[in-house]
Amino acid sequence: LTDVYSSSPALGRYFRSAQVVYFSNENSTVSYQLEFSVPPATEGFMENMMNSDFIRNVLRQNIYDEE
Numbered sequence: 001l002t003d004v005y006s007s008s009p010a011l012g013r014y015f016r017s018a019q020v021v022y023f024s025n026e027n028s029t030v031s032y033q034l035e036f037s038v039p040p041a042t043e044g045f046m047e048n049m050m051n052s053d054f055i056r057n058v059l060r061q062n063i064y065d066e067e
Contacts, residue, residue: 001032010049011058013039015041 005015014036022031038050048054 001036004059005034008058008062011036011055014049021044 001018002015005018006012008015016035016037018035019033020030021033022029024030034055036050038045
């Protein structure tokens with residue numbers, strides 16, 4: 001995840017770290033905490049750039065690009 005987000009044209013400059021917060025072998029579940037450093041309040045920045053769908057889609061696009 002660190003490579004995906006740090007090299008992202010959209011999020012790379014804001015990305016700081018990724019940590020595993022939960023891991024289960026039983027059902028192959030992993031939860032991560034992503035840390036971003038965002039600029040001071042800019043209209044629409046948090047709603048558009050830092051919403052969970054956008055962040056998830058950056059990871060999805062990276063997976064599709066590798067296939």
